[in-house]
Amino acid sequence: MILAGQIYNIIQSVITQKSKGNQIIARSIKTKMILKGIAVDKYTPASPDDSTVVQKVKDIAKEFGLMV
Structure with missing residues:
Protein backbone atom coordinates (compact mmCIF):
# COMPACT_ATOMS: atom_id res chain seq x y z
CA MET A 1 0.00 0.00 0.00
CA ILE A 2 1.27 3.43 -0.90
CA LEU A 3 0.89 6.17 1.67
CA ALA A 4 0.10 9.80 1.01
CA GLY A 5 3.07 12.05 0.45
CA PRO A 45 2.94 15.83 2.01
CA ALA A 46 -0.83 15.29 2.01
CA SER A 47 -1.13 14.46 -1.70
CA PRO A 48 -2.52 11.02 -2.45
CA ASP A 49 0.01 8.89 -4.28
CA ASP A 50 -0.41 7.19 -7.62
CA SER A 51 1.81 4.14 -8.08
CA THR A 52 2.49 5.11 -11.70
CA VAL A 53 3.76 8.54 -10.68
CA VAL A 54 5.78 7.07 -7.81
CA GLN A 55 7.53 4.77 -10.28
CA LYS A 56 8.10 7.62 -12.72
CA VAL A 57 9.69 9.77 -10.00
CA LYS A 58 11.86 6.84 -8.92
CA ASP A 59 12.95 6.34 -12.53
CA ILE A 60 13.87 10.03 -12.79
CA ALA A 61 15.86 9.73 -9.56
CA LYS A 62 17.69 6.77 -11.04
CA GLU A 63 18.48 8.82 -14.16
CA PHE A 64 20.03 11.40 -11.84
CA GLY A 65 22.13 8.65 -10.30
CA LEU A 66 20.20 8.52 -7.03
CA MET A 67 18.60 5.68 -5.15
CA VAL A 68 15.40 6.62 -3.33
Whole structure:
Protein backbone atom coordinates (compact mmCIF):
# COMPACT_ATOMS: atom_id res chain seq x y z
CA MET A 1 0.00 0.00 0.00
CA ILE A 2 1.27 3.43 -0.90
CA LEU A 3 0.89 6.17 1.67
CA ALA A 4 0.10 9.80 1.01
CA GLY A 5 3.07 12.05 0.45
CA GLN A 6 5.47 9.47 -0.96
CA ILE A 7 5.77 11.31 -4.28
CA TYR A 8 6.45 14.58 -2.45
CA ASN A 9 9.09 12.94 -0.26
CA ILE A 10 10.89 11.39 -3.22
CA ILE A 11 10.84 14.68 -5.14
CA GLN A 12 12.23 16.55 -2.14
CA SER A 13 14.89 13.90 -1.61
CA VAL A 14 16.02 14.12 -5.24
CA ILE A 15 16.16 17.91 -5.14
CA THR A 16 18.03 17.94 -1.82
CA GLN A 17 20.55 15.29 -2.83
CA LYS A 18 21.29 16.76 -6.24
CA SER A 19 21.34 20.44 -5.30
CA LYS A 20 23.28 20.12 -2.03
CA GLY A 21 21.72 23.40 -0.91
CA ASN A 22 22.38 25.35 -4.12
CA GLN A 23 19.09 27.05 -5.04
CA ILE A 24 20.03 27.48 -8.70
CA ILE A 25 20.68 23.76 -9.05
CA ALA A 26 17.47 23.02 -7.11
CA ARG A 27 15.47 25.08 -9.61
CA SER A 28 17.24 23.33 -12.46
CA ILE A 29 16.34 19.91 -11.03
CA LYS A 30 12.71 21.01 -10.62
CA THR A 31 12.67 22.20 -14.22
CA LYS A 32 14.10 18.91 -15.45
CA MET A 33 11.45 17.01 -13.51
CA ILE A 34 8.72 19.20 -14.96
CA LEU A 35 10.06 18.56 -18.46
CA LYS A 36 9.91 14.84 -17.71
CA GLY A 37 6.22 15.16 -16.81
CA ILE A 38 6.30 15.58 -13.02
CA ALA A 39 4.45 18.68 -11.80
CA VAL A 40 6.74 19.22 -8.82
CA ASP A 41 4.69 21.95 -7.15
CA LYS A 42 1.49 19.90 -7.43
CA TYR A 43 2.60 17.44 -4.75
CA THR A 44 2.44 18.09 -1.01
CA PRO A 45 2.94 15.83 2.01
CA ALA A 46 -0.83 15.29 2.01
CA SER A 47 -1.13 14.46 -1.70
CA PRO A 48 -2.52 11.02 -2.45
CA ASP A 49 0.01 8.89 -4.28
CA ASP A 50 -0.41 7.19 -7.62
CA SER A 51 1.81 4.14 -8.08
CA THR A 52 2.49 5.11 -11.70
CA VAL A 53 3.76 8.54 -10.68
CA VAL A 54 5.78 7.07 -7.81
CA GLN A 55 7.53 4.77 -10.28
CA LYS A 56 8.10 7.62 -12.72
CA VAL A 57 9.69 9.77 -10.00
CA LYS A 58 11.86 6.84 -8.92
CA ASP A 59 12.95 6.34 -12.53
CA ILE A 60 13.87 10.03 -12.79
CA ALA A 61 15.86 9.73 -9.56
CA LYS A 62 17.69 6.77 -11.04
CA GLU A 63 18.48 8.82 -14.16
CA PHE A 64 20.03 11.40 -11.84
CA GLY A 65 22.13 8.65 -10.30
CA LEU A 66 20.20 8.52 -7.03
CA MET A 67 18.60 5.68 -5.15
CA VAL A 68 15.40 6.62 -3.33
